[in-house]
Amino acid sequence: MTRQHTENQDLFAIADLAKEFGISTRAIRFYEAKGLLSPERVGATRVFRRRDRARLILILRGKRLGFSLRDISDYLSLYDADRSQQVHLLVGKVEERLASLERQRDDLETTIAELREIRELAVAPPTRSRSQAAG
Amino acid sequence: MTRQHTENQDLFAIADLAKEFGISTRAIRFYEAKGLLSPERVGATRVFRRRDRARLILILRGKRLGFSLRDISDYLSLYDADRSQQVHLLVGKVEERLASLERQRDDLETTIAELREIRELAVAPPTRSRSQAAG
DNA sequence: CAACGGTTTGACGTTAACGTAAGCTCGTGA
DNA sequence: TCACGAGCTTACGTTAACGTCAAACCGTTG
Numbered sequence: 001m002t003r004q005h006t007e008n009q010d011l012f013a014i015a016d017l018a019k020e021f022g023i024s025t026r027a028i029r030f031y032e033a034k035g036l037l038s039p040e041r042v043g044a045t046r047v048f049r050r051r052d053r054a055r056l057i058l059i060l061r062g063k064r065l066g067f068s069l070r071d072i073s074d075y076l077s078l079y080d081a082d083r084s085q086q087v088h089l090l091v092g093k094v095e096e097r098l099a100s101l102e103r104q105r106d107d108l109e110t111t112i113a114e115l116r117e118i119r120e121l122a123v124a125p126p127t128r129s130r131s132q133a134a135g
Numbered sequence: 136m137t138r139q140h141t142e143n144q145d146l147f148a149i150a151d152l153a154k155e156f157g158i159s160t161r162a163i164r165f166y167e168a169k170g171l172l173s174p175e176r177v178g179a180t181r182v183f184r185r186r187d188r189a190r191l192i193l194i195l196r197g198k199r200l201g202f203s204l205r206d207i208s209d210y211l212s213l214y215d216a217d218r219s220q221q222v223h224l225l226v227g228k229v230e231e232r233l234a235s236l237e238r239q240r241d242d243l244e245t246t247i248a249e250l251r252e253i254r255e256l257a258v259a260p261p262t263r264s265r266s267q268a269a270g
Numbered sequence: 271c272a273a274c275g276g277t278t279t280g281a282c283g284t285t286a287a288c289g290t291a292a293g294c295t296c297g298t299g300a
Numbered sequence: 301t302c303a304c305g306a307g308c309t310t311a312c313g314t315t316a317a318c319g320t321c322a323a324a325c326c327g328t329t330g
Binding site: 148149150160164178179180181 | 306307308309
């Protein structure tokens with residue numbers, strides 16, 4: 001099950017994914033329990049395919065962005081619904097999320113700019129009153 | 136204490152700030168307990184100044200960006216330390232945070248792009264095999 | 271065959287960020 | 301004067317996202 005000698009391009013054990021992404025197997029099982037992943041089973045053992053791996057990548061990115069698993073679940077469903085039905089509702093959700101993300105990006109830009117400013121101030125020698133730094 | 140008749144430009148009651156930013160007074164007290172705010176007191180009553188209000192704005196932005204109060208606390212300390220001491224350590228922290236935020240921004244760009252793509256696909260009529268959408 | 275590593279399902283523990291309720295003080299307007 | 305609204309502290313409750321055992325089941329390797 002360590003994938004080394006099975007040489008299979010498309011099948012992953014839970015430990016493979018855990019190691020690859022630096023998370024615990026517990027976390028992966030938790031994501032499954034929450035419906036974010038649905039690996040196949042061979043007996044009782046979970047078997048993950050590329051699709052699950054791809055979803056896991058999206059999950060982790062969502063987490064880096066500060067979203068809850070609930071949010072990420074909704075987000076993943078946008079991928080699942082291959083424009084099959086309830087398109088209006090889907091587009092609505094996407095728009096919502098886009099707006100939220102764009103606002104978040106603005107917050108980020110502002111914060112990054114402020115940090116850069118702080119850095120400049122910190123690096124510059126402590127200017128005293130009307131003095132001027134020499135080139 | 137409702138600020139209406141005190142007409143003071145620089146003093147805020149806890150309820151003023153709570154209302155202005157749409158959060159609970161409990162949350163504000165919690166931030167104080169965690170050391171993110173340190174309003175003055177008149178008797179037992181908290182009195183906030185512009186400085187506290189400014190910090191609160193930073194706190195809320197940090198939260199929108201998905202940071203923990205612990206993180207935000209560190210972040211606020213970057214503002215406090217007016218390039219007075221331990222500049223290297225300070226710059227180090229700023230660099231760290233900048234890197235993290237820039238990565239987060241990249242994640243955001245990617246996600247936004249993907250959502251836009253999903254939206255296009257959803258809006259476009261369900262293409263069947265080799266057909267082509269008419270202009 | 272027995273130990274070992276990997277996997278499974280519980281189930282309880284933990285941390286963060288408040289919510290909520292209780293009980294008390296203080297200033298004020300009818 | 302007294303009821304009210306606002307504020308305070310203390311303290312227990314709650315949700316999310318796992319961490320951390322515990323107990324048991326393979327498959328294989330020395």
